Amino acid sequence: MNQKSNGAHIKKFIVDVLNGTSLGIVITLIPSALVSQLLLLFTGTPVATKIGFMTTLIQSTLPIVAGFSVGQIFKLSAIDSGSIALAMFVSSGVVTQTKTGMLISGTGVILNILLIATLATALVKTTTNIFGHLKMLLQPLFVLLVAGGIGLITLGPLRQVQTLIGEAVAYATDLTPLLLGALLGGIFAFLIVSPLSSVGIAMAINLTGVGSGAANAGIVVASFTLAAMGSRVNPIGATLAHFIGSPKIQMANMLTKPKLFIPTTIGAMIMGMVATILDIKGTPFSAGFGFSGLIGPLTAYSISDKSLTAIISVLLTFIILPIAISFxxxxxxxxxxxxxxSEDLKLTLS
Structure with a gap:
């Protein structure tokens, strides 16, 4: 009984960390996804420039917001949550030291963010009463040095893991078109709900043309499928967030209930082939976004011949067929x- 109880406790701990990190990802990435394409209509205007600056900058706060989200789910104090957030931020890869100062860019290495979220939370929970009245002074420094220090050591190797996975994915681009479309659709449907960055991998391997279109189509149908399956137990905002924002909101459920990958992979492989047949194309940047912010469909349309056939193909790939397949x-x-x-896809939002 003790072993079963310990196992259940460890599983709940990991799920809570995954849920908190997923929530942080969604909070920081959705604003940019919602307005990025709209802002292109007002390029150069002061208001659009300011909004673009704000929504881009907050993406780099992902590890901080994720740290506080983990603390919220564990019902930790502000000091505890802040300590976790600091350790995650310094070891996330968001900040790079240069000769002239520090450069903040990107969202960091999600694998390392998850690792340090787990370690820092465990440290906080085991040392919560050790520092007594000096907690406010000592705990942030202790967690920062131990968890953050370990995170700086693991950052390089885990970034390399992501690079190696990207190189493995690149081999799929040498296959025949239909098989390429099916594999890339399935692979990117997996990546978008994993701790890996679908955008980062697409950029790393310079995924373009029909390969990018197939990857996009796979993400889109996976997003719609997860939204449809969880619609009964999740609020409307969370349901829409799957495809308007990111299906990575389901990362905890996907990793703890692998059966959820079966329908998303089937749908993604089908749509990957369909996108290839319809000659849907994309860029390395658009490949990892899917429907989010309309980046996938608008990019596919912008690099097409803009004929009626192209418009129909884009509508079929990004709206009509994904909805039909998802249901x-x-x-x-x-x-x-x-x-x-439905309960398998229930989201923990607080």
Whole structure:
């Protein structure tokens, strides 16, 4: 009984860390996703420039917001949550030292952010009463030096892991078109809900053309499928966040319930092939976004010949077929065979 209890406690601890990190990712990335394409219509205007600056800058606060979100889910104090956030920020890879100062860019290495979120939270929970009245002075420094220090050591190797995975994905681009489309659709549908950066990998391997379109299509149908399957137990805002923002909001559920990858992978491989047949294209930047911020569909349209056929193809790839496939998969897996239940996709939002 003791072992079972310990196992359940450890599992809940990991799930809470994943949920907090996922929440931080969504909070910091959704604002940019919502306005990025709209701002292109007002390029050069002072207001658009300021809004672009704000929404871009907050993406680099991902490790800080994720740290506080983890603390919120664990119901920790402000000092505890702040200590976790500091350790995650310094070891995330968001800040790079230069000869003239420090450069802040990107969202960091998610694998390392997750690792340090776990370590820092464990440290906080085990030392919460050790420092007594000096907690405010000593705990932030202690967690920063121990967890943050370890994070700086693991940052390089875990960044390399992401690079190696990107190189492995790149091999798929040498396959025949339909097989390429199916594999890239399935791979990127997995990446978008994993601790890895789909955008980072797409940029690293310079994924362009129909390969980028297939990757995008896979992400889109995975997003719609997860939204449809969890719509009964999640509020409307969270449901929309799957495809308007990022399906990475489901990372904790996906990693703890691997069966959820079955319908998303099937749908993504189908849409990857369809996108290839319809000659949907993209850029390395758009490949990892899917429907988020309309980056995928607008990029596909902008580099097409803008004919009526191209418009229909974009609508089929990014809206009509993903919705149809998502509800079909929902019926098959939830109604027909009852392999997946709505509660499997319930989100922890506080």
């Amino acid at each position: 079909t998969l929902k019926w098959i897996f939830m109604t027909k065979f009852k392999l997946i239940h």
